[in-house]
Amino acid sequence: MGKVYVFDHPLIQHKLTFIRDKNTGTKEFRELVDEVSTLMAFEITRELPLEDIEIDTPVSKANAKTLTGKKLGIVPILRAGLGMVDGILKLIPAAKVGHVGLYRDPETLKPIEYYVKLPSDVEERDFILVDPMLATGGSAVEAINSLKKRGAKNITFMCLVACPEGVEAIQAEHPDVDIYIAALDEKLNEKGYIVPGLGDAGDRLFGTK
Numbered sequence: 302m303g304k305v306y307v308f309d310h311p312l313i314q315h316k317l318t319f320i321r322d323k324n325t326g327t328k329e330f331r332e333l334v335d336e337v338s339t340l341m342a343f344e345i346t347r348e349l350p351l352e353d354i355e356i357d358t359p360v361s362k363a364n365a366k367t368l369t370g371k372k373l374g375i376v377p378i379l380r381a382g383l384g385m386v387d388g389i390l391k392l393i394p395a396a397k398v399g400h401v402g403l404y405r406d407p408e409t410l411k412p413i414e415y416y417v418k419l420p421s422d423v424e425e426r427d428f429i430l431v432d433p434m435l436a437t438g439g440s441a442v443e444a445i446n447s448l449k450k451r452g453a454k455n456i457t458f459m460c461l462v463a464c465p466e467g468v469e470a471i472q473a474e475h476p477d478v479d480i481y482i483a484a485l486d487e488k489l490n491e492k493g494y495i496v497p498g499l500g501d502a503g504d505r506l507f508g509t510k
């Protein structure tokens with residue numbers, strides 16, 4: 302079973318409080334999502350492989366660590382996932398970016414795919430799939446299906462706010478996928494919104510309500 306990692310870092314929790322607050326406007330919401338994404342990326346990249354190289358410091362020769370250059374891909378689930386991309390790219394600027402377009406049908410809550418574009422060397426990359434919300438899990442499960450169908454082998458899912466139903470859905474369909482969450486909330490309401498959550502992430506990011 303993939304691991305589920307819930308962040309307890311005080312900076313992440315503090316910023317998330319303002320992301321949740323309904324009085325936080327679009328500009329600030331976007332900035333905070335960007336900042337939290339950077340902080341989460343710092344933790345997610347903890348196990349990137351290193352190798353030794355020899356360098357000359359101004360004082361002597363030194364054996365020093367460098368990243369091996371593992372190929373990474375970031376894939377936001379459109380639209381709301383877009384708000385997390387730049388924050389991650391600040392730490393891993395060489396990552397390629399793919400896109401999976403999905404929206405949740407408001408009646409059935411089932412995901413409807415409308416766009417997919419991935420890096421051409423998909424089989425060689427490790428992917429970080431990002432979306433601020435993991436609610437029923439339908440969108441994340443479908444996006445992971447889409448990546449796997451195109452050859453992706455190693456996928457990590459990263460989101461801001463999740464609920465148990467969404468985590469269970471990923472674990473049931475994709476037990477190989479690790480899940481990183483800034484906060485695990487209580488439940489889904491009858492309209493499929495996370496409680497207490499933060500509302501509609503896409504609308505709050507893009508001001509489309």
Ligand SMILES: O=P(O)(O)OC[C@H]1O[C@H](OP(=O)(O)OP(=O)(O)O)[C@H](O)[C@@H]1O
Pocket residue numbers: 378379380381382403404405406410412432433434435436437438439440441467493501502503504
């Ligand atoms: O786990 P689920 O029940 O599938 O719900 C989560 C999905 O809902 C939201 O997207 P939405 O459909 O609102 O699209 P948007 O990002 O374009 O607003 C959110 O960004 C997730 O993609």
Ligand SMILES: O=c1cc[nH]c(=O)[nH]1
Pocket residue numbers: 381434436493494495496498499500501502503
């Ligand atoms: O609470 C929720 C659930 C799904 N999508 C959102 O944007 N928010």
Ligand SMILES: [Mg+2]
Pocket residue numbers: 381501502503504
């Ligand atoms: Mg939305």
